[in-house]
Amino acid sequence: MATELKMPALSPTMEEGTLAKWLVKEGDEVSSGDILAEIETDKATMEFEAVDEGTVLKILVDEGTDNVAVGTVIAMLGEEGEEVSAPSNDKPEAKSAPEAAPxxxxxxxxxxxxxxxxxxxxxxxxxxxxxxxxxxxxxxxxxxxxxxxxxxxxxxxxxxxxxxxxxxxxxxxxxxxxxxxxxxxxxxxPTPQAASVDPGDIPHSVEKLSNMRKTIARRLTESKQQVPHIYLTVDIQLDKLLKLRSEMNAGLEARGIKLSVNDMLIKALGVALMEVPECNVSFGDGELIKYERADISVAVSIPNGLITPIVAGANDKALSKISTEMGDLAGRAKEGKLQPHEYQGGTASLSNMGMFGIKQFEAVINPPQGMIMAIGAGEKRPYVIDDSLQIATVMSATGSFDHRAIDGADGARLMQAFKRLVENPLGMVA
Structure with a gap:
């Protein structure tokens, strides 16, 4: 008997997706674990694997089809030459009971x-x-x-x-x-919709928005409309951190590990959140969720937008482990191969735009998280050290805090702890 291949739920709240591309055609033999299609969710483009073996008897949903509901039969798999019956989603819907809302x-x-x-x-x-x-x-x-x-x-x-x-x-x-x-x-x-754009006689092209881009637009709009942001900025001297990084990389070279400044900042934010747990929180429906470890979501730019893979338990992980994990996560993020649990969740975020020469910026909070740390470029600046004006490598860091959940004084304490850990980095590796 032919097996129905249904549109999978590739994230906890996915209700529909785009069948971006078929990687098989009718008549192909497939085995368990073979990649059948690429499916675009609101988070990423992910691969759909075969669970059973057999022949692709019929493809029911063309590639490029939008708004394919989870559970829709998209293809039939069975033995070569087997007759294909009507898929279950073409059968009459039961009238006896209404659908229960989640x-x-x-x-x-x-x-x-x-x-x-x-x-x-x-x-x-x-x-x-x-x-x-x-x-x-x-x-x-x-x-x-x-x-x-x-x-x-x-x-x-x-x-x-x-x-x-x-x-x-x-x-x-x-x-x-x-x-x-x-x-x-x-x-x-109704929820306000974006105004249509008339490009007039200006030469232009029109590009269809991906599910990810639609989700980014919706979530950032919701965050700025619903979350009262408070911004706190500190200047941080980097010279000691850069010196320690150089020394550690010399010792890690034989293992093929090279720490980045961002790896060390992830660790510093994780440790700072444990020192100031009032900032390691989420604002829920009449509840304040307090987390007992720091899972840091790290912003990674990918071709279709932005994704935030998570370094779980960053406060307790060795810098070498953070570096290895981030290399793997960032690489698979750009290939669209992250699993949902690797980018959904997190207790706080870090976004670093220093590599672009951006001096300072204010990031938008990623709900339901309570804060995000925005990192600017390290640059040579006049800086007071031991009561004398000297030239030092300095960066600006700005914390965005959800003022419903985090008081300004607690946010200031987190920024103070983060600055101290970066300026005296042995404190976060001890």
């Missing part, structure tokens, strides 16, 4: 950017299960139902573009026949 994310789970949720109401006051169209229950994803309810949109006026006419999030701006859906008397205003 439980709300309190804002401090593994995924750092939960979708908008409506407040839970007592069972006796809830609206009827789901609107119907021509006597049948409207097919819609749980997310589409929640957003439609929040925005006062009548789902019976929407034509779905998902499998079997299923309404997905992308359809909520379009009604039957392509017209805008007429909102009901809305209890909540």
């Amino acid at each position: 439980s709300p994310d309190k804002g401090y789970g593994r995924d750092s950017a939960p979708e908008p949720e409506t407040k839970e109401v007592p069972a006796e006051t809830k609206a009827p299960a789901a609107p119907t169209k021509y006597g049948e229950r409207v097919k819609a994803s749980p997310l589409a139902r929640r957003l439609a309810e929040a925005q006062g949109i009548d789902l019976t006026t929407i034509t779905g573009s998902g499998p079997g006419g299923r309404i997905v999030r992308a359809d909520l701006g379009e009604g039957a026949g392509g017209a805008k859906a007429a909102p009901k008397q809305a209890a909540a205003a």
